[in-house]
Amino acid sequence: MMYDQTRAQQPADRPRDIAGxxxxxxxxxxxxxxxxxxxxxxGRAVNTFPDTPRESLEEAQGAFDETIAQLMEALAEQRRTLRAGWQDHDPETQSAELHLALRQYREITQRLLRL
Structure with a gap:
């Protein structure tokens, strides 16, 4: 049986401090x-490749497709949340609130560009 290194290759969600x-x-x-x-x-796709290469590629493609679908949904939800925070507000909305929304858009966009 092959060692599944897929998990080890994934980056951490967020950095950890000294206490973990x-x-x-x-x-x-x-x-x-x-x-x-x-x-x-x-990982299953990687581990089954020697015995069933075509099926393992189909499994990897399915994992890829699922990742794309979930990413699109997560980004759409973040967009809805951000837009709701400023779109329907009074035109007199405080500059600080608008600046916060701008910062959040910038941070999300920069995260995507680092992918």
Missing amino acids: RRAPGPAPLFPSVERDKIIRRL
């Missing part, structure tokens, strides 16, 4: 349960 606690930062785009499910699926 998660450092403040952006929340992961995927819930850990869903991310772990996709990682297991991909």
